[in-house]
Amino acid sequence: MVFEELLRQRAAREQRRDRMVRTGRQIVVLGLFICLLGLLYSLYKVMGSAIDDVQSGWPVIGSILPGSDDLRMPPVLDIVGGIFEEPRGTDEPFWSIVGKEAAFTLREAAVGFAAGVVVGLGIAIVLTTSGRLERALVPHVIASQTIPLIAIAPIIVIWGRKSFDFLPFEWQDWMSVSIIATYLTFFPVTINGLRGLQSPRPENLELMDSYAARWGQTLWRLRLPASLPYLFSAFKIAATASVVGAIVGEISAGVKGGLGRRVLLEAQRYTTGPERLYIAVLGAAALGIFVFAAISSIEYALVGRKGRETVT
Amino acid sequence: MSDTQGSMDAHRLAVEIRGGSKIFNLGRHNEVKALTDIDLDIGQGEFVTLIGPSGCGKSTLLRLIAALIDTTEGTVLVNGKTADAARLDRDYSMVFQRAGLFEWRNVSRNIELPLELMGWKAADRRQRSAEMLELVKLDEFARHHPAELSGGMQQRVAIARAMSFHPKLLLMDEPFGALDEMTREHMQHELLRIWSETRITVVFVTHSIAEAVFLSTKVVVMSPRPGRIAAVVDNDLGERTEATRDDPAYFANITAVREALRGGH
Ligand SMILES: Nc1ncnc2c1ncn2[C@@H]1O[C@H](COP(=O)(O)OP(=O)(O)OP(=O)(O)O)[C@@H](O)[C@H]1O
Ligand SMILES: [Mg+2]
Numbered sequence: 301m302v303f304e305e306l307l308r309q310r311a312a313r314e315q316r317r318d319r320m321v322r323t324g325r326q327i328v329v330l331g332l333f334i335c336l337l338g339l340l341y342s343l344y345k346v347m348g349s350a351i352d353d354v355q356s357g358w359p360v361i362g363s364i365l366p367g368s369d370d371l372r373m374p375p376v377l378d379i380v381g382g383i384f385e386e387p388r389g390t391d392e393p394f395w396s397i398v399g400k401e402a403a404f405t406l407r408e409a410a411v412g413f414a415a416g417v418v419v420g421l422g423i424a425i426v427l428t429t430s431g432r433l434e435r436a437l438v439p440h441v442i443a444s445q446t447i448p449l450i451a452i453a454p455i456i457v458i459w460g461r462k463s464f465d466f467l468p469f470e471w472q473d474w475m476s477v478s479i480i481a482t483y484l485t486f487f488p489v490t491i492n493g494l495r496g497l498q499s500p501r502p503e504n505l506e507l508m509d510s511y512a513a514r515w516g517q518t519l520w521r522l523r524l525p526a527s528l529p530y531l532f533s534a535f536k537i538a539a540t541a542s543v544v545g546a547i548v549g550e551i552s553a554g555v556k557g558g559l560g561r562r563v564l565l566e567a568q569r570y571t572t573g574p575e576r577l578y579i580a581v582l583g584a585a586a587l588g589i590f591v592f593a594a595i596s597s598i599e600y601a602l603v604g605r606k607g608r609e610t611v612t
Numbered sequence: 613m614s615d616t617q618g619s620m621d622a623h624r625l626a627v628e629i630r631g632g633s634k635i636f637n638l639g640r641h642n643e644v645k646a647l648t649d650i651d652l653d654i655g656q657g658e659f660v661t662l663i664g665p666s667g668c669g670k671s672t673l674l675r676l677i678a679a680l681i682d683t684t685e686g687t688v689l690v691n692g693k694t695a696d697a698a699r700l701d702r703d704y705s706m707v708f709q710r711a712g713l714f715e716w717r718n719v720s721r722n723i724e725l726p727l728e729l730m731g732w733k734a735a736d737r738r739q740r741s742a743e744m745l746e747l748v749k750l751d752e753f754a755r756h757h758p759a760e761l762s763g764g765m766q767q768r769v770a771i772a773r774a775m776s777f778h779p780k781l782l783l784m785d786e787p788f789g790a791l792d793e794m795t796r797e798h799m800q801h802e803l804l805r806i807w808s809e810t811r812i813t814v815v816f817v818t819h820s821i822a823e824a825v826f827l828s829t830k831v832v833v834m835s836p837r838p839g840r841i842a843a844v845v846d847n848d849l850g851e852r853t854e855a856t857r858d859d860p861a862y863f864a865n866i867t868a869v870r871e872a873l874r875g876g877h
Contacts, residue, residue, distance in 0.1 A: 501710070501712065503708045503710060503712050504712050504714075506675075506680050506706070506708075507706065507708070507712055508729075509680055509699075510678055510680060510699065510704070510705065510706045511702065511705075511725075511726045511729050511730075512699050512700045512702055512729075513729045517729055521714075521725065521728070521729070522714070525714065525716045526714075526716075528716070603716070
């Protein structure tokens with residue numbers, strides 16, 4: 301008995317530690333992965349310059365693959381250094397500038413994501429009400445994604461400036477970018493949501509019928525909880541897509557203040573600081589990873605852990 | 613007022629089917645005559661089993677009583693009203709072969725599901741679910757999730773969920789079909805204990821002759837293509853104990869049901 305109690309205490313301790321260890325391990329893996337990328341990048345540069353020294357115009361590196369000179373591929377140390385440098389004309393380190401712009405883009409993406417979840421889930425719920433409606437509308441939902449994002453972005457910004465006067469608040473350009481992000485977000489939510497809402501077994505639906513449950517009760521107590529695993533895999537896709545949508549939206553609609561604008565700007569003045577473009581792109585990647593991780597941890601809190609003890 | 617209602621119910625049949633028939637996909641190429649010409653009376657407090665070969669329409673009959681599907685012809689009355697009115701009044705509850713618990717809810721919250729749908733207050737729900745857990749002897753598992761329970765325990769939770777709002781009628785479709793022999797016998801005793809404690813009316817579908825005879829007061833033998841009632845075997849064995857399984861009367865009724873099943877072919 302005493303022994304069992306000891307085991308129980310140890311299991312509780314391990315459980316508490318488990319979560320931290322898991323997060324820690326993920327961070328270490330991510331760090332190692334970044335280091336590995338940096339190493340490969342540097343190796344490629346070393347190889348390229350070694351070849352250049354022997355004979356210029358080697359047929360692979362420099363003609364088929366990108367050249368490895370410092371303009372085209374700034375050294376890793378330059379990139380790391382650039383993070384902390386203050387660009388000319390500012391008194392702020394570059395990481396802080398990019399960070400603020402990432403926050404601006406994150407706001408666009410988050411609002412777009414939230415709207416996309418609402419719209420996407422709304423469509424999925426409406427489609428669940430009837431098989432005929434589903435067959436009629438799903439092809440249109442799919443077709444909506446074949447319209448190129450870059451083409452619609454300027455239209456949405458112009459609409460936003462011209463025709464949203466009826467709103468109680470002043471419409472701002474970043475909100476138009478959110479609409480563009482919504483356009484990319486709602487699709488996976490609708491498709492996966494539809495599958496999830498239809499996932500309960502027939503006998504569970506019959507069970508609800510036998511209790512004379514109203515349609516809304518069945519939705520709230522059976523269909524929606526059953527669709528959570530499906531929805532979260534959609535949310536993870538949608539969250540990263542909302543960041544992509546926000547950046548592409550900023551670039552193609554010419555909205556200032558976010559990462560998209562930064563990427564455009566640093567591309568234009570590339571020769572005076574190639575490492576800054578790399579940093580801006582890395583910032584965008586980090587933002588994508590961040591939103592993915594955020595959704596994953598919400599998923600873990602909401603649908604993880606339950607059920608049988610996992611045997612590893 | 614509810615008292616007179618109760619005594620009126622006692623005189624009414626729990627289930628009354630007249631000329632019931634069911635044809636699936638009527639008029640289409642995949643038309644199936646699932647049931648024809650069913651006449652069946654089930655009195656209050658009876659324990660009736662439906663038995664017959666696979667595909668003879670046992671589940672269909674149960675779904676007709678539950679008003680989950682409509683009859684093609686004939687009438688189904690439950691407690692003196694139409695089956696659908698009985699459904700909306702929550703006169704009955706169903707238990708399926710698969711326990712069908714909601715895996716995201718713990719045991720207690722699973723049992724509370726029908727009570728939530730009926731708008732019970734949280735405290736009342738909590739209390740009733742505790743009573744039900746006691747009834748099926750699972751008090752210690754209130755906060756466990758279904759995946760942490762054995763198949764037999766899950767089925768007991770399903771029974772507790774079905775009984776939670778004290779329905780007058782329990783419709784069970786092969787509830788013990790997926791259980792091993794030992795668990796199954798144990799569950800049979802549990803069900804009979806609950807039945808004698810609550811005097812609920814039970815309609816129970818099974819494939820097992822022994823189970824039908826051990827459990828019920830009346831065995832309805834069905835035959836296939838088209839599904840109909842071949843015979844009704846009255847099965848008055850008195851109070852069931854372990855000794856019942858060795859009782860000559862028990863074996864005699866098993867033989868009677870078996871012969872009725874053969875005659876149906
Ligand atoms: N929803 C449905 N649509 C079409 N045909 C159906 C449907 N449900 C049942 N049937 C048909 O009705 C007949 C009776 O089916 P039912 O499920 O009632 O049989 P059963 O006696 O319960 O069989 P089992 O013992 O295998 O469960 C079968 O021929 C089946 O194909
Ligand atoms: Mg069946």
